[in-house]
Amino acid sequence: MYSLRISALSASRLAETFHVAHLSEHTIAEVEEWTERLADAAPPPKGDGSPTRELASEERAFILNERIVTKASFEYWASRYAFCSVEGAGIKRMYPLFDSQMLALQEFARIEERIADNQLAEGILVNALKARRLGMSTLAQAAVWHRLTTQTYLQAVTASDVPAQSSYTFGIGKLMFEKLPWWLKPQLRAFSNTFPEEYELATGCHVWCHAGDSKRGMEGERGQIGRGKGPSIVHLTELATWDDTGQIDSALLPTVPYSPRALVFFESSPRGRNNWWHKHWLVSMAGHGRFTPIFIPWYAEPRKYRKPAPPDWTPSETTLAHARRCEEQGPRWLHRERVDLTREQLYWYEGTRAYYEAKDTLGDFLQEYAADPEECFVFSGRSLISVEVQQRIQDGMRPLAAAFEIAPLMDVEKAKVLEGRA
Amino acid sequence: MSQDLLSLLPLELPPGYGFHPSPPRIFPDDLYDRLLIWELPRRDQLYVLSADVGDGIGQDRSVVDITRVGTLKEPDEQVAQFVSAHVDPIGLAPLIDAIGRLYVGSDNLEALCAVECNNHGLVTQSELQLHLGYSNFFIWQYLDAADPERALSSRIGWWTTQRTRPLILARWLKKVRSLDPVTNLPDYRINSPILLEEIRSFQTVGGIREAEADPTNPNAHDDCVMTSAIGVHVSSTIQYEANEPTDQARRRMNEEKQRRAAVDQNKTEGRDYINQAFTAEEAGLPDPMQVEDYDDNAYF
Numbered sequence: 131m132y133s134l135r136i137s138a139l140s141a142s143r144l145a146e147t148f149h150v151a152h153l154s155e156h157t158i159a160e161v162e163e164w165t166e167r168l169a170d171a172a173p174p175p176k177g178d179g180s181p182t183r184e185l186a187s188e189e190r191a192f193i194l195n196e197r198i199v200t201k202a203s204f205e206y207w208a209s210r211y212a213f214c215s216v217e218g219a220g221i222k223r224m225y226p227l228f229d230s231q232m233l234a235l236q237e238f239a240r241i242e243e244r245i246a247d248n249q250l251a252e253g254i255l256v257n258a259l260k261a262r263r264l265g266m267s268t269l270a271q272a273a274v275w276h277r278l279t280t281q282t283y284l285q286a287v288t289a290s291d292v293p294a295q296s297s298y299t300f301g302i303g304k305l306m307f308e309k310l311p312w313w314l315k316p317q318l319r320a321f322s323n324t325f326p327e328e329y330e331l332a333t334g335c336h337v338w339c340h341a342g343d344s345k346r347g348m349e350g351e352r353g354q355i356g357r358g359k360g361p362s363i364v365h366l367t368e369l370a371t372w373d374d375t376g377q378i379d380s381a382l383l384p385t386v387p388y389s390p391r392a393l394v395f396f397e398s399s400p401r402g403r404n405n406w407w408h409k410h411w412l413v414s415m416a417g418h419g420r421f422t423p424i425f426i427p428w429y430a431e432p433r434k435y436r437k438p439a440p441p442d443w444t445p446s447e448t449t450l451a452h453a454r455r456c457e458e459q460g461p462r463w464l465h466r467e468r469v470d471l472t473r474e475q476l477y478w479y480e481g482t483r484a485y486y487e488a489k490d491t492l493g494d495f496l497q498e499y500a501a502d503p504e505e506c507f508v509f510s511g512r513s514l515i516s517v518e519v520q521q522r523i524q525d526g527m528r529p530l531a532a533a534f535e536i537a538p539l540m541d542v543e544k545a546k547v548l549e550g551r552a
Numbered sequence: 553m554s555q556d557l558l559s560l561l562p563l564e565l566p567p568g569y570g571f572h573p574s575p576p577r578i579f580p581d582d583l584y585d586r587l588l589i590w591e592l593p594r595r596d597q598l599y600v601l602s603a604d605v606g607d608g609i610g611q612d613r614s615v616v617d618i619t620r621v622g623t624l625k626e627p628d629e630q631v632a633q634f635v636s637a638h639v640d641p642i643g644l645a646p647l648i649d650a651i652g653r654l655y656v657g658s659d660n661l662e663a664l665c666a667v668e669c670n671n672h673g674l675v676t677q678s679e680l681q682l683h684l685g686y687s688n689f690f691i692w693q694y695l696d697a698a699d700p701e702r703a704l705s706s707r708i709g710w711w712t713t714q715r716t717r718p719l720i721l722a723r724w725l726k727k728v729r730s731l732d733p734v735t736n737l738p739d740y741r742i743n744s745p746i747l748l749e750e751i752r753s754f755q756t757v758g759g760i761r762e763a764e765a766d767p768t769n770p771n772a773h774d775d776c777v778m779t780s781a782i783g784v785h786v787s788s789t790i791q792y793e794a795n796e797p798t799d800q801a802r803r804r805m806n807e808e809k810q811r812r813a814a815v816d817q818n819k820t821e822g823r824d825y826i827n828q829a830f831t832a833e834e835a836g837l838p839d840p841m842q843v844e845d846y847d848d849n850a851y852f
Contacts, residue, residue, distance in 0.1 A: 403752065404766070447736065514763050515751050519729055523751070528743050530576075532563065532589040536634075537570035538646040 131204045131276070133239035136246050141202035154195055158223065161210045164192055165311050172312040179317045179332065193313040200314060201280040204235075204273065212276075213309040214268045214302065221305065224272060230264035230431040233464065237424050238273070245390045253362070253392025255420045259411055259506060261428035261435075261498055262399055270365045270395040271303035274337070277363055277393060279307065279316055283334035284391075286363035287382070289355060291342040291371045293325045299367055300327050300339040337363075342372030360385045364394040369410070370401035378406070396421070400497045400506035408507050415503070425463040425506075428479075428499045429456055429471055435499075439477035449480045451525035452501055459502035493517040563592050569650035583746055584635050587651060590743040591620065591631040598790065599631075599655040599663035600690075602710070602783035603648055604775045605673040608640030613775045616648055618655050618663060619783035621790055622739070622798050624805055628727060628787050629741040630780060631655075641672035645679035649686055666690035666786045668778070669709035677709050690786050695719070710782050714761075721760045723788055724781035727799065734806035739799040740784050747776040 131137055145153050156164070168189060171181035185193070200207040209225035216222050227235065237256060244250040260266050274286055288303065290296040304327075307315065317332035327339040340355045355377045364386060366378070386392055398407050414421040428435050445453070453471045460469030471479075479499065486495035496517060500506040505524070513520070565571045576582030593599070598621040606614040618632035634651060636644075652662040665688060667677040680686040689708035697703040712720070727740035728751075742748060753766040754777050765772035791798040 404771070513752055514725065514754050514756055514760070515728060520748065520752060522731070522738070523728070523742050523748055526738070526741060527745070527748075528590040530588060530590060531592055532573065533575045534571045534587045534589070535574040535585070536587055536647050536650050537572065538568075538650045 131202060131242070132235055133242045133246075136239075136242050137203040137205070139246075141199060144198045144202055148194060148198060150191075150194060150198060153199055155199060155206060156192075156196070156210070158210055161196075164189075168193075168311065168313065173317075175318075177317075181312075196314065197280075200276075204238075204276050207276050207280070207314075208272050211310055211314060212272050212306045214272075214305065221309075224268065227269070228265045228431045228434065230260070230266070230426045230434075231269045233426055233430055234258060234266065234269055234424055236465065237422060241422060251390055252388055252420050253386075253390050253394070255386075255392065255394040255422065256396070256424050257411055257414050257421045258395065258397040258424045258426055259503055260397060260399060260426035261430075261500075263434065264426050264428075264431055266397045266426065267299050267365075267367050268302055270367070270397060271299065272306060273393060273395065274363050274365050275303045275306045278331065278335045278337060279310060279314060279333075281333075281335070281391075284336075284363055285359055285361040286335070286337040286365075287340060287355065287359065287361040288337065288365045289340035289342060290366070291368040291373070293341040293343075295368055296339050296341040297325050297327060299365070303337075304329075342366075342368070342374060355382045360387060362387055362389060362392045364396075366396050367398065369396055369398035370405060370407040371398075372406065375406035394421075400500075402497075403507045411503065411507075423503075425503045427456070427460065427463060427501065429460065429469070429475055429501075430464055432472060432475060435478050435482075436472065436474035437478040437481060439473050443477060445476050446480060448483070448521075448525070449476050452479060455501035455505070455525070463502070487518075492521075496521060566650065566653045569646075569653065571650065571654075585638065587632060587634045588744065589632045591629065593655045594620075595656070596658050597621065597623070598657040598659065600783050600786045600790070601648065601652045601655065601663035601665045602779050602786060603644070603665070603667045603673070603676065604779040604782070605641050605644055605668065605671070605676045606637060606639075606775065607672060608636075608638055608643065610637050613637045613773060614639050614641075614644050615775045615779040616644075616651055617776075617779045617783045618651065619780075619787050621787045622802070624798065624802050627732070627737050627739050627741055627799065627802070628784060630743050630747070630783070633744045633746070633776075635746050635776065641675040642679055645676045645684060648676065648680055649684045652686060652688070661688040662686060664688050664690055664786060664790070666710040666782050668712055668782060670712055673709065681708070690789075693789065710786070712778065712782075718760045720778075720781040720785040721763060724777075724784045725760065727784055727788075730799070732803055732806055734803075734810050742780070744776065747780055750774055750776045 131140065141153055145151075168185075171183050171185060171189075173179050173181055200211065205225075208227075209223065212224040213221045214224050234256070238254055241250065241254045241256070245253070258266050271288070274288065278284055278286060288296065288300050290299050307329075316335070318329065319332050320328075320330040322328045325339065325341070329337045338359070338361075342355075361382075364382065369375070369378075372378075386394055396410070400407070402408070410421075411423060413419055414423040453476055456471055457469055461467060482499070483492070483495055486492050497506050515523075571587075574586055576586060576588075600619045600621060601616065602619065603616045604614065606612040608614065614634075614636050616634040617630055620626070620629045620631045622628040632651065632655065634647060639647065648665065648667070652665055655663040657663060665677075665680065665686060667673045667680070667689075669677055677689070681689065690710060692705040692707045692709065692711065693703045694705060695703070710716075724740070728738060728742065730739040731737070732739070742751075750765065750773055753772040754763060754774055755766050756763040765774040765777075788797070
């Protein structure tokens with residue numbers, strides 16, 4: 131549903147199953163027109179989901195087409211039907227995606243293709259290490275609610291570090307659900323709209339909202355997120371600031387099924403070293419466990435972090451050193467041959483860095499607006515060497531000129547053998 | 553760097569010491585158990601080899617650092633490093649021997665070797681001296697000797713104690729933090745990502761005396777920091793044999809250069825003695841007082 135190849139394959143199989151000769155992809159304008167036309171047939175909230183009037187044959191055909199195509203393609207669903215907040219000022223359709231969101235989606239597609247080619251049987255499990263405000267929570271919630279509304283009998287868990295943040299994140303998905311047209315929105319069987327939020331759909335899907343500092347539950351079982359549930363869809367956010375991360379390893383992850391249908395999206399900005407999120411990231415980087423690491427740096431989204439630079443501005447040495455590091459490390463994470471920061475991006479970087487420096491919080495800036503994952507985790511308590519100096523050391527390092535393994539004793543033995551022969 | 557390219561390096565590898573080109577493929581895991589080189593040996597330089605010896609059972613690490621001794625032109629620099637948690641104290645000696653003989657200095661001797669002799673280090677050092685014939689060792693000095701000429705002891709090697717630890721850390725910190733305002737280079741240039749990793753978790757609850765690897769993190773080490781500090785200290789000791797510490801002399805020289813450049817710039821900008829605090833002669837103009845018909849001079 132994320133890869134074009136898999137989406138096309140899935141759509142053709144569904145069309146065959148439901149005897150649809152030809153599937154159409156409608157434009158946003160066409161979808162809007164159909165939504166208006168079908169509005170008067172919306173079923174009553176407490177009914178069985180049947181429309182209030184008889185549908186014409188072309189209306190039934192349109193609905194079936196849309197149900198098949200949205201089920202097969204996340205992109206189609208998200209671009210036509212998913213609404214999200216616009217920086218807290220109104221709502222809009224999710225598409226076009228940020229470049230940063232596209233990066234994550236492309237990783238989903240790559241994993242999905244490996245699953246389809248029998249190279250992987252575990253589902254899509256990703257760790258997204260990211261800068262702030264790059265739309266990762268919105269994308270993750272869209273992925274969660276796309277599955278919940280197009281598939282049956284799924285269990286999902288969404289959680290952030292504290293209840294207020296969890297409710298906010300859950301609200302992103304709830305908005306998408308509420309704005310769906312009636313023919314794509316399953317009936318609600320039961321729900322709770324106060325923390326911990328919980329939605330049960332008529333399709334058998336169930337979604338729970340939890341928090342990383344949850345004190346709910348029986349003595350000895352408090353904060354055991356996911357225990358006894360077996361969720362195949364999980365979205366956890368702000369993981370670097372969770373109070374109780376033990377429950378993730380001990381209670382949640384063992385319940386996530388080893389199934390191609392599993393979708394687990396862990397995301398967080400970095401917040402210090404040697405915490406659970408740092409260790410979890412390092413483990414996935416080393417290729418252990420089930421997760422694929424995705425790094426979404428600040429420069430992945432050129433439209434967001436930029437500022438027009440005055441013509442007479444020249445970047446400082448520090449800014450240029452950061453740009454060089456982005457050029458070196460960026461291609462690996464952005465999956466491009468070249469990564470070049472624009473003048474506007476550099477001007478934004480220099481100005482914002484100066485602002486943080488003036489407030490003596492440079493460590494916060496460096497970890498959130500890093501060139502690569504290593505740089506994200508530079509800040510650690512009271513180091514004897516300040517963050518500025520650490521950064522300077524890193525910027526001034528020479529590249530490796532050579533590397534040798536040394537086995538002197540082995541050669542001495544060889545020499546002895548040769549001497550003996552002589 | 554590929555194997556082919558490595559073989560093209562302008563590098564005279566001492567024969568019989570088992571140097572095998574082996575570029576790391578996975579960062580940072582592959583950085584261990586390899587000699588990492590950031591600058592190839594230069595015959596007109598002096599080198600210090602400092603070593604912290606671990607037990608070789610996967611706990612604390614053995615570290616060997618090569619520090620290029622600073623000159624008037626360049627600061628001290630970490631040019632090579634070897635880190636391993638699996639080499640035992642005796643097994644480390646031939647490795648140090650090989651590395652020390654690779655970095656032969658302008659004095660035609662092996663790199664000046666300062667092995668930390670606390671715990672296992674003494675074994676390594678005696679193996680180097682008695683078995684492998686290494687000859688250039690750091691001679692322990694009494695820094696509080698009233699007569700500097702009698703500061704040299706009859707012992708070799710480095711001993712980290714409650715008295716010497718703050719000394720070498722203070723010197724190391726100063727050099728790491730200092731920045732030459734003209735060249736923008738620190739007084740000690742670090743190249744190893746393993747050392748930088750240790751620096752990030754090298755913390756203190758009070759002063760330098762209490763500085764240590766983050767006690768809450770079982771993976772934090774300070775072996776590279778201490779090895780680097782010994783290297784910088786020994787390098788400084790060599791430099792202090794001159795009348796003026798090299799880093800201060802280098803800074804003075806750079807400031808002098810900058811001052812000269814500023815004067816040259818003033819000359820080319822057409823300033824004269826009237827609006828500047830220098831004489832007509834320095835401004836390259838004829839002195840009006842020396843002009844014979846000064847009555848006609850517009851300045852008077």
